[in-house]
Amino acid sequence: MNRFSFHSETSPASQNTQTAQTGVATPMRRLRVIYVVALFAVWAGLIGFRLVWLQVFRHHEFVERAAKQQQRTFEVAPRRGMLYDRNLHELAMTVLADSIYAVPSEIGDARPATAAALAKIVHVDATDSFTAAQQILARFNASRNFAWVARKQDPEIINKVKALNLKGVYVQKEFKRFYPDNQMASEVLGYVGLDDNGLGGLEQNFDEDLHGTPGRMLTALDARRHVLGSEESEPLPGENLVLTLDANIQFMAEQALDRNMERTHAENGTIVVQDPHTGQILALAIRPTFNPNDFRHATTDLLRDLAVSNVYEPGSTFKPVTYAAALEEKAITPDTIVDCGGGQMNVAGHTVHDAPGDHFGLVPAWKALAVSSNVCAIRVGQRVGQDRLYKYIRAFGFGERTGIELPAETRGLLEPLKRWGPASMGAIPMGQEIAVTPVQIVTMVSTIANGGTYVPPHILLKSTDLMKDDPKLKPAAFHPESSLPDPLPEGAHRVVSEMTAAQMRKMMEDVVLIGTAHEAVHLNGYSAAGKTGTAQKIDPHTHTYSKTKFVASFVGFAPVNNPAITMAIVMDSPDHSMHFGAQASAPVFQGLAQQILEYLGVPHDQEMKSQAELAKNQVPVVEDDHPEQGDADLNSLFATVNDLPADDPLRAPQQTPGQVAPVAKEAAPTQVAASAAEPVQHSASPTTAFAETVSPKPLETPAPAPPMPASAPLAPIVNGSVIVNAGRRVAVPSLVGEPVRNVVEQAGSIGLGVQVLGTGIAREQAPAAGTMVPTGTEIVVRFTR
Numbered sequence: 001m002n003r004f005s006f007h008s009e010t011s012p013a014s015q016n017t018q019t020a021q022t023g024v025a026t027p028m029r030r031l032r033v034i035y036v037v038a039l040f041a042v043w044a045g046l047i048g049f050r051l052v053w054l055q056v057f058r059h060h061e062f063v064e065r066a067a068k069q070q071q072r073t074f075e076v077a078p079r080r081g082m083l084y085d086r087n088l089h090e091l092a093m094t095v096l097a098d099s100i101y102a103v104p105s106e107i108g109d110a111r112p113a114t115a116a117a118l119a120k121i122v123h124v125d126a127t128d129s130f131t132a133a134q135q136i137l138a139r140f141n142a143s144r145n146f147a148w149v150a151r152k153q154d155p156e157i158i159n160k161v162k163a164l165n166l167k168g169v170y171v172q173k174e175f176k177r178f179y180p181d182n183q184m185a186s187e188v189l190g191y192v193g194l195d196d197n198g199l200g201g202l203e204q205n206f207d208e209d210l211h212g213t214p215g216r217m218l219t220a221l222d223a224r225r226h227v228l229g230s231e232e233s234e235p236l237p238g239e240n241l242v243l244t245l246d247a248n249i250q251f252m253a254e255q256a257l258d259r260n261m262e263r264t265h266a267e268n269g270t271i272v273v274q275d276p277h278t279g280q281i282l283a284l285a286i287r288p289t290f291n292p293n294d295f296r297h298a299t300t301d302l303l304r305d306l307a308v309s310n311v312y313e314p315g316s317t318f319k320p321v322t323y324a325a326a327l328e329e330k331a332i333t334p335d336t337i338v339d340c341g342g343g344q345m346n347v348a349g350h351t352v353h354d355a356p357g358d359h360f361g362l363v364p365a366w367k368a369l370a371v372s373s374n375v376c377a378i379r380v381g382q383r384v385g386q387d388r389l390y391k392y393i394r395a396f397g398f399g400e401r402t403g404i405e406l407p408a409e410t411r412g413l414l415e416p417l418k419r420w421g422p423a424s425m426g427a428i429p430m431g432q433e434i435a436v437t438p439v440q441i442v443t444m445v446s447t448i449a450n451g452g453t454y455v456p457p458h459i460l461l462k463s464t465d466l467m468k469d470d471p472k473l474k475p476a477a478f479h480p481e482s483s484l485p486d487p488l489p490e491g492a493h494r495v496v497s498e499m500t501a502a503q504m505r506k507m508m509e510d511v512v513l514i515g516t517a518h519e520a521v522h523l524n525g526y527s528a529a530g531k532t533g534t535a536q537k538i539d540p541h542t543h544t545y546s547k548t549k550f551v552a553s554f555v556g557f558a559p560v561n562n563p564a565i566t567m568a569i570v571m572d573s574p575d576h577s578m579h580f581g582a583q584a585s586a587p588v589f590q591g592l593a594q595q596i597l598e599y600l601g602v603p604h605d606q607e608m609k610s611q612a613e614l615a616k617n618q619v620p621v622v623e624d625d626h627p628e629q630g631d632a633d634l635n636s637l638f639a640t641v642n643d644l645p646a647d648d649p650l651r652a653p654q655q656t657p658g659q660v661a662p663v664a665k666e667a668a669p670t671q672v673a674a675s676a677a678e679p680v681q682h683s684a685s686p687t688t689a690f691a692e693t694v695s696p697k698p699l700e701t702p703a704p705a706p707p708m709p710a711s712a713p714l715a716p717i718v719n720g721s722v723i724v725n726a727g728r729r730v731a732v733p734s735l736v737g738e739p740v741r742n743v744v745e746q747a748g749s750i751g752l753g754v755q756v757l758g759t760g761i762a763r764e765q766a767p768a769a770g771t772m773v774p775t776g777t778e779i780v781v782r783f784t785r
Contacts, residue, residue, distance in 0.1 A: 068145060077175050078212030080196055081238035083189055083203075085247040086461055087475045088468050090180055092189050092203070092292075097176035098158040100149040104140040106168030111140045114166055121160045122150035127296070151194050152176040177203075183291045185250050187305040188243070188284050188406065188459060191292035199295075200303055202241060202460070205407045209463060212238035242461045244280035246478050249273055249596055253283040256592040261287050264552075264574035264584045270306050270438045271588065273596065276446035276557060276566045277481045279455035279489070281404070281439075282596075308402075308409040311435035312551045312570065315535030316372045316516075316581070318431030318441075320448060322381045323369055324504050325392035328496040331383040334366040334503050338376045345375045347426030352378060366507045370515030372532065374430045381429025389429065390417045395495045396444045397454055398436055403491060405460040412436045431533065442568035445531075445555045448508070449563035452501035453484055456491040480564035480602055505529055509560045520586035523558060523594050525604035530556025530589060532581035537573065547637050549573045552584035558593050559605045565596055576641060576755055638766040638780040641755050650767060650777075734769035735762045735781055743781055753778035 054062065083092035100122065107114050119133035129135055131150050139147040150157070152174055162171065177192045190201020198207035215235030253271045261269050273283040286306050290298035304310065326332045340360035344353045354360065354374050368376030381389055393399065399414030413435035415424075427433035439457055447454045466473035484492075496504075508529035512521045516532045533553045536545035553570045557563040569585040578584050644650055730750050735743045743762050747754045755778050764782040767773065 076215035076233070076235050077196055078214055078235035079175055079237040080177060080192070080212065081210040082240040082467070083210075084240065084242045084468065085245045085250070086242060087246065087248075087477055088242070088473065089247040090468070091185060091243070091245070091247070092177065092179050094175045095178045096173050097152040098155070098171050099151040099174045100153065100158070100161055100169065100171055102140065102147050102149055102170070103145060103168045104147055105144040107140065107166075108168075110167070112137055114169065115140060117164060117166065118149050118161065118169070121164075122153065122157060124157070177292075179292045181247070182293060183289045184247070184254060185245060185284065186289050186292045187286045187303075187307070188245065189292060190407075191295040191303075200292075201305065201406065202243070205405055206241060206460075206463075210238040210241065212236050237465075239463050239465055240467065241463055242476065244275075244282065244459050244461045245284070246282050248599060249478075250283040250285065252592060252595050252599070253285040254287075256588050256595075257285045257287050260569075260571065260584070260588050264571055264578055266552075266571040266574040266584065268306060268572045270310075270568075270570045271592070272307055272438050272442045272568045273592075274442050274446050274457060274566045275478065275480070276449040276563050277455070277484050279443065279446065279457045279492075280461070280478075281457055281459045282478060282565065284459070305406055305408065307438045308404060308406050309437070311410055311412050311437055312537075312553075312572070313432055313434065313535040314436050314441055314553065315431040315533035315551070316377075317531050317533035317553050317555045317568075318434065318436070319369060319372065319377050319429070320504060320508060320531055321393060321396055321398075321444065322377055322384070322389065322429040323365065323507065324396075324448060324496050324500055325384045325389055326365075326380045327500045327503055328392070329384055329388055332365045332380060334364065334507055336365045337362045338365050338368050338379050340368065340373050340375045340379075343373075343375065345378065345426075347378065348422035350423060350426065352426055366510055369507050369531075370510040372511075372516050377430040378426055381425055386417065386420060386425055389425075390420075392495065393428075393434070395454065395493070396447060397440055397456075398434065398444070402439055402443060402457050404439055404457045409439075410437060412440055431535065438568050438570050441553075441555055441570075442566055445557060445568065446566045447495050448501050448504045449557040449566050450484060450501075451498045452494055452496040453488070454491075454493055454495050455484070455489060458489075478600065480562075480600060482562050505557075505560050505563075508556070512556070517554065517556075517582050517586045520554075520582040521556070521590045523590065523597075523606075525606055525608040526558050526594070526597055526602070527560040527605055528556055528558040528589075528593065529560045530554055530586070532586055534580045548576050548640055550576075550579040552579055552581045554581050554585035554589050556586075556589050556593070558597060559602065561605065564600060564602045565593065567593060634764060634766040634780055634782065637755070637757075638778075641778050641780065650771070650773060728775050729772040730775055732765070732767055732769055732771045732773055732779055735765050735779075736769075738762050740783060743783075747779060751775035755780045757782040 080094045082090060082094070085091055100118070102114070102118075104111060115137035116133045119131060119136055123131040123133070125131070136147075136149055139149075149161075149169065158171060161169065175196060177196065179186070179189065186201075188201055190203035190205075191199055192203050193199050196211065198204035198210065203210065213236035215233045253273055257269050257271050260266075269285075269287045271283065271285040272281065274281055284307050288302060290302040295303070323332075327334070332338070339362055340354065340358075342361060343355075343359040344351055346352075352374055358371070358373065360368075360371065360373055360376070363371075363373070363376065365376070365380065368380070384392075393414065398412055401409050401411045403409075415433070420428075424433055443454070443457050461476055464473060506529075508531055509527060511517050511531055512528050517530055520532075521528055521530065531554070533551075533555075535551045535553070536547075537549040537551060538544070539546040539549070551570060551572050552574055553568065555566070555568045557566040567589055569588045571584040573579075574584040638644075639648070639650070642650070730752065732752070733746055733750070735746065738746065739761060740756060744754050744756075752773070753776065757780065761783060762781050763784050766780045773779070
């Protein structure tokens with residue numbers, strides 16, 4: 001064998017070992033591969049499951065989260081419907097205004113500083129807690145995506161906020177309710193809140209119709225919150241309402257009421273002007289009032305619509321109901337002689353009086369109404385009977401809601417017949433023991449004016465989708481009609497016959513011509529009819545009738561034979577010196593009715609008078625029917641108007657030695673009222689035309705008062721009021737036997753005020769002549785004819 005050759009031979013055992021190792025390695029590799037593949041499979045399965053879970057099962061959730069991050073969805077408020085008067089003058093409209101909002105998640109930790117910076121600009125009203133820094137911060141902390149800062153702001157405030165360039169603070173457009181005439185007809189129109197929800201008046205009553213249907217706006221944002229685009233679903237605007245009001249007549253009524261409020265210093269006043277043939281309200285004025293553009297600063301009392309929610313005892317303005325019922329039931333005719341009982345009568349153990357100085361006996365019914373005799377009204381009511389009288393009271397619309405399209409209307413106060421007491425027939429026929437609203441009383445007068453048919457009052461003319469600039473929407477200017485609509489509206493019904501209505505119109509005309517209103521109502525070229533009323537108010541502390549607080553009212557219509565308008569004027573608590581209906585309310589009818597009739601172009605039914613003739617016929621306004629006040633209360637009234645304490649010696653009249661005291665009349669017995677504890681108001685007053693009917697027995701004239709020192713100073717006068725100076729006293733002069741003018745001049749010359757009761761010649765005074773009183777004291781003097 002070659003020595004350089006190499007030959008390797010493997011032993012059989014070695015070969016067997018290698019073979020065994022190879023056989024073991026191959027399954028191990030395979031097992032590792034399986035493990036790896038399984039691991040990858042599980043991993044892939046988990047990822048797949050996770051993807052399915054996120055993209056399928058939680059897809060909606062993540063879509064919503066993405067939308068919240070990338071989009072902003074706003075509710076787009078609809079344009080609120082317009083409110084028009086009958087001539088399509090805008091009374092309430094909707095305009096665009098800027099509102100400020102924030103996205104708190106974008107502001108982050110700077111929320112307190114941002115809220116404080118914004119509040120310095122938007123919190124301009126100390127009473128507006130919504131824009132205070134604490135409230136803004138609270139809204140930031142309560143929401144991540146949206147929070148209001150201030151809504152519907154003026155442009156100057158918006159510009160200041162934009163100048164701050166604050167992160168997460170934005171501005172958007174909103175609709176804002178705007179009343180172009182500010183406070184005109186505010187109680188009728190009402191007002192809306194920040195969310196355009198009606199909160200009063202027609203805005204509240206027709207909120208669903210006016211509001212419309214909201215739309216939505218979708219805005220896409222990028223990562224830097226920049227707007228990429230938007231989609232919007234259009235909102236549907238609300239319906240428009242056309243009212244029966246005439247803006248011009250409404251303006252006239254409010255101006256007249258403003259002047260009368262200033263003249264009488266009444267707590268509140270209401271004027272309602274109505275079309276007697278359709279029941280449509282042409283004007284509804286209330287004072288004091290509020291501005292619906294800034295209603296947040298108005299008190300609750302100012303927001304009330306007194307024409308439908310305030311009740312009062314109508315007093316003598318209710319007497320036409322009693323007389324109309326008697327005429328319709330043939331219980332009387334206008335010429336039927338009625339016994340006024342010398343000015344007093346007894347009802348259920350209580351004595352009812354006419355006004356001081358009224359001692360009428362047998363008079364025709366037309367004259368009894370003209371002079372507003374309480375006793376005669378009760379006599380007439382007794383002839384009708386309580387069952388039939390109650391039927392007519394309900395037929396004239398009292399004791400139930402009229403259905404006028406205004407919220408919070410009250411039905412008034414009328415006890416069911418079964419609850420009438422023995423004294424009710426001594427109170428209700430003359431307008432006591434019953435409470436009404438101004439809208440109810442004017443509708444009653446319209447029933448008489450239009451021929452005897454009750455037509456429910458309305459203030460809504462129609463509802464429409466049309467806008468003012470649409471030629472299909474036509475104005476409905478008011479033109480007086482001479483007949484009732486055919487067919488009659490729902491709720492209309494005949495109350496009295498046309499003959500009865502005509503008789504009542506003539507009798508109410510006599511009230512103006514020769515009765516209690518003859519010195520207060522003088523239309524030029526137009527005939528007029530009406531009824532005065534003066535009702536005592538209930539004192540909330542004593543629950544009895546007040547001797548210093550009254551409701552003075554007048555209801556009337558013109559022209560008489562073909563009335564174009566009816567009107568009610570109600571003045572609550574005017575100055576005591578002019579608290580009678582003929583003083584506080586009737587003059588308003590004279591001026592306002594003349595103005596409205598001329599504006600409407602109503603033809604004259606009487607001869608026009610020259611300015612010289614009118615000036616010649618103008619006479620001082622006198623009081624009409626008023627509650628009876630017993631002589632024993634004259635000194636109490638003096639103490640009340642001068643606010644004398646209980647122990648003040650002036651409460652007891654002092655008598656100067658040698659002075660003859662006036663003859664005291666018999667104290668008035670308890671009067672008929674809703675309850676025995678409450679004295680009843682009595683109304684009536686004589687007129688100059690009937691002064692000769694009864695001549696009251698004159699009182700003895702007191703001796704002249706001691707002369708006043710020439711150096712006695714007069715009391716100072718501030719804003720028309722005499723200021724009492726307790727340190728300086730003057731002697732009360734003798735005023736008995738003097739006319740009103742002389743009394744006022746004589747008392748004023750020495751610094752004393754005068755509370756006038758009645759008309760004609762002074763018969764009694766308190767305190768007695770010669771009493772030393774502080775300058776500025778108001779003495780009380782009763783006058784009779």
